[in-house]
Amino acid sequence: MTKEKWGQLRQRLLKTVGQNNYTNWIEPIEFRANEEGIATFDVPTNFLGNYVNQNFADLILHELKSEDPNIRRLHFAVPALAAAHRTNAVTTDKPVPTTPKTSGSMATAPLDRRFTFDTFVVGKPNELAHAAARRVAEGGPVTFNPLFLYGGVGLGKTHLMHAIAHELRQRKPGMNVLYLSAEQFMYRFVQALRDRKMMDFKEIFRSVDVLMVDDVQFIAGKGSTQEEFFHTFNALVDQNKQIIISADRAPGEIKDLEDRVKSRLQCGLVVDLHPTDYELRLGILQSKVEQQRLNYPGLEVEAGVLEFLAHRISTNVRVLEGALTRLFAFASLVGREINMDLTQDCLSDVLRASERKITVEEIQRKVSDHYNIRLSDMIGPKRLRSYARPRQVAMYLCKKLTSRSLPEIGRRFGGRDHTTVMHGVKRIEELKIQDGQIAEDLELLRRALEE
Numbered sequence: 009m010t011k012e013k014w015g016q017l018r019q020r021l022l023k024t025v026g027q028n029n030y031t032n033w034i035e036p037i038e039f040r041a042n043e044e045g046i047a048t049f050d051v052p053t054n055f056l057g058n059y060v061n062q063n064f065a066d067l068i069l070h071e072l073k074s075e076d077p078n079i080r081r082l083h084f085a086v087p088a089l090a091a092a093h094r095t096n097a098v099t100t101d102k103p104v105p106t107t108p109k110t111s112g113s114m115a116t117a118p119l120d121r122r123f124t125f126d127t128f129v130v131g132k133p134n135e136l137a138h139a140a141a142r143r144v145a146e147g148g149p150v151t152f153n154p155l156f157l158y159g160g161v162g163l164g165k166t167h168l169m170h171a172i173a174h175e176l177r178q179r180k181p182g183m184n185v186l187y188l189s190a191e192q193f194m195y196r197f198v199q200a201l202r203d204r205k206m207m208d209f210k211e212i213f214r215s216v217d218v219l220m221v222d223d224v225q226f227i228a229g230k231g232s233t234q235e236e237f238f239h240t241f242n243a244l245v246d247q248n249k250q251i252i253i254s255a256d257r258a259p260g261e262i263k264d265l266e267d268r269v270k271s272r273l274q275c276g277l278v279v280d281l282h283p284t285d286y287e288l289r290l291g292i293l294q295s296k297v298e299q300q301r302l303n304y305p306g307l308e309v310e311a312g313v314l315e316f317l318a319h320r321i322s323t324n325v326r327v328l329e330g331a332l333t334r335l336f337a338f339a340s341l342v343g344r345e346i347n348m349d350l351t352q353d354c355l356s357d358v359l360r361a362s363e364r365k366i367t368v369e370e371i372q373r374k375v376s377d378h379y380n381i382r383l384s385d386m387i388g389p390k391r392l393r394s395y396a397r398p399r400q401v402a403m404y405l406c407k408k409l410t411s412r413s414l415p416e417i418g419r420r421f422g423g424r425d426h427t428t429v430m431h432g433v434k435r436i437e438e439l440k441i442q443d444g445q446i447a448e449d450l451e452l453l454r455r456a457l458e459e
């Protein structure tokens with residue numbers, strides 16, 4: 009047997025197994041050597057080796073024997089570590105894969121190459137989640153287990169998880185990192201049950217060094233999948249293997265999740281990705297513009313456009329990204345520069361959908377709650393500082409977050425004159441810079457109102 013011969017035999021296998029199977033499983037394996045009746049193949053991952061061994065070994069052996077009748081067995085191994093860890097490899101006379109500590113990384117779900125730490129923009133709302141992800145990605149001793157990341161739609165959970173996986177693969181190539189969605193976990197579990205391959209399933213999941221499960225809320229209400237997840241989780245924690253989980257909400261708030269699973273998920277570090285603030289959105293837009301420029305060299309974005317988008321689209325980062333992509337594509341198509349006019353034309357639907365409908369009443373209510381004063385006192389005539397300051401904060405927010413004019417705002421604040429409102433807004437603008445507490449109050453209130 010030679011490599012060339014294997015190339016020819018492979019073509020025969022293509023006919024037997026079909027193009028899909030061929031591309032996924034046969035093409036990635038390379039013939040390495042034939043020694044004492046054992047044909048050894050290089051495989052990129054142990055997972056692939058196991059799979060080929062279980063599903064195609066007979067076919068491959070049959071083809072090989074037609075070339076060399078002395079070949080009795082097949083052997084699949086990940087190249088760099090194969091010699092050092094012979095036990096890690098899979099051979100045909102071991103039906104159950106022996107992967108006590110599998111070498112090579114194995115990721116069932118493909119990782120998005122763009123989701124790295126380099127492309128993740130850090131701001132106040134996500135800095136803790138980012139720091140925790142960075143720590144785990146160092147691959148050092150396990151300090152918190154699991155790392156539980158949660159947050160609303162499109163706030164970067166998947167991005168951070170992929171970034172961890174990329175980084176670990178680079179830093180610790182020998183580490184077995186398994187990333188998959190909770191849905192895929194369930195799918196593989198059900199498949200293993202159906203094919204009576206639970207031993208293999210357990211073996212694979214319990215031999216990983218790092219397990220990452222995305223969108224874990226998916227398994228809520230799915231009894232046996234939860235059960236299996238719980239056991240897998242415990243087995244890995246017992247071995248001190250790192251687990252990273254993401255979900256759309258905190259463990260305690262996932263409905264139909266068993267209490268024991270909840271409490272397990274809570275016992276490590278739970279960090280949330282907060283809704284983005286204006287600064288983070290602007291930072292993300294600036295970074296995405298750099299990436300878009302690679303696709304559309306020469307297209308410039310006029311000053312003010314990004315600020316406008318960061319202000320107006322506060323739903324989630326995915327929508328923000330989509331808007332920018334559309335803007336660039338549209339501008340290059342019609343040969344116009346990216347300015348405010350084009351933005352309004354091209355994104356009118358997105359802008360309409362995310363139009364804020366915050367009312368003056370809402371602002372007044374939130375602000376009086378925040379400062380713990382009565383609504384009537386805030387709107388009323390009292391000039392005490394403890395009422396006047398919150399009143400000015402509320403006026404400022406009304407100016408910034410609604411389309412009401414100064415006289416209209418004045419009317420809603422007990423019939424005050426528009427110059428009073430103007431003075432209030434100016435005063436808060438000054439205090440925002442001088443007084444950290446006011447700046448923080450404004451940020452909190454703005455966030456609460458925009459939710």
Ligand SMILES: Nc1ncnc2c1ncn2[C@@H]1O[C@H](COP(=O)(O)OP(=O)(O)OP(=O)(O)O)[C@@H](O)[C@H]1O
Pocket residue numbers: 123127128129130134159160161162163164165166167168223256292325326329
């Ligand atoms: N801080 C950030 N910096 C750069 N890009 C970001 C950031 N946060 C989110 N994104 C981008 O926004 C998009 C959505 O992020 P991602 O898929 O990670 O969200 P998610 O939280 O997993 O959402 P879902 O709940 O829908 O699964 C991705 O393209 C991602 O790259």
